Amino acid sequence: MQDGNAAAVSADEKISGSREKGLNRVLEILEFLHTTQRAIGIGDLAKGVNAPRSTTYTLVRSLVDAGLLEMAGDGNRVYFGKKLYLYGMDYVRGNDLLRRGRQEVDNLSRETGETSELCMLQSGRYTIVHSSPGTRPFRISSATGLQIPLPWTASGRLLLAGFQQAQIEDMVSEDDLVLPDGRRLLLGDFIADIAKAEATGYCVTSGLVDAYTKCLAAPVFSGPGRVEATMCLVVPIDTSEERTGSLIGLLRDRAARLSIAG
Incomplete structure (x- = not known):
């Protein structure tokens, strides 16, 4: 009888383990498609998630x-479906901060003529959850859903405010410290920048992601000292100090509107 019970438990454990493995594969597929940002062939998808082609085909x-x-396209490539879009819209409707944040970002962009963004921390990356283009003839590009290493951005320095040094060290890889042009940031300098941004209540970075822009960011709080998101403006790097100061003041005011407490 005991042998029978043991066999049943073992079978249940195998089923549970198989389901967990399958779920992990599904999450890997979704994450890979999100990172790739385009439709992809099932063979390439299988290679990307390091899974057997047959398993990937069945899950897809x-x-x-x-x-x-x-x-x-020709039916040989796969990408996100409409149901995920509908789930995303449900999330927006149910998330008060995101719903109000989208409105503030759109209003700020119209008011200033500059590219405006609402950013959050997701999977250890700075993530643009909503963006609104400016009205300049030469528009600065920004893409909702884009994930960027934290050290590359002004928002990253604010989103990590309040984190312990050990936590920051765990979240930031060596590759994250290498800028697109090959320059390498020092982790110690990045941690010092985080402390400075927390103390001043805003952050400005210039020429990190590219040589043409600078980023102004202000924190959105979900509670005392807890940065939930940031609002930021991406402006030309030659923007005057006077206008930069004016934009920072406006940005901090709009971020304060979104904050529950600060």
């Missing part, structure tokens, strides 16, 4: 049947 077919993924 199930996700397509559920409406979470869709076949694109």
Whole structure:
């Protein structure tokens, strides 16, 4: 009898383990598509998530049947489906900060003529959750959903305010410290910048992501000392100090509107 119970428990554990592995594969597929930002062939997808092609094909077919993924183009490539879009809209409607933040970002962009963004921390990356382009003839590009290493941005320095040094060291890899032009930031300098941004209540970075822009960011608080998000403006690097100061003041005011407490 005991042997029978042990066998049943072992079978249940195998089923549970198989389901967990399958779920992990699904999450890897979704994350890979998000990172890739384009439809991709199932063979390339299997290589990207380091999974057998047959397993990947089976999971993709199930996700397509559920409406979470869709076949694109010639039917040999796959990307996110409409149901995920609907789930995302449900999230926006149910998230008060994001709903109000989108409005503030759009208003700020119209008011200043500059590219405006609402950013949050997601999976150890600075993530643009909403952006609104400016009205300049030469528009500064910004893409909702884009994830960037934290040390590259003004927002990253504010989003990590209040984190312990050991936590920051765990979140920032050596590759994160290498800028797009090959320059390398020092981790100690980045940590010092975080402390300075926390103390001043805003942050400005120039020429980190590219040589043409600077980023102004202000924190949005979800409670005393807890930075939930940032509002930021991406402006030309030659923006005057006077205008930069004016924009920082406006940015801090709008971020304070969103904050629950600060």
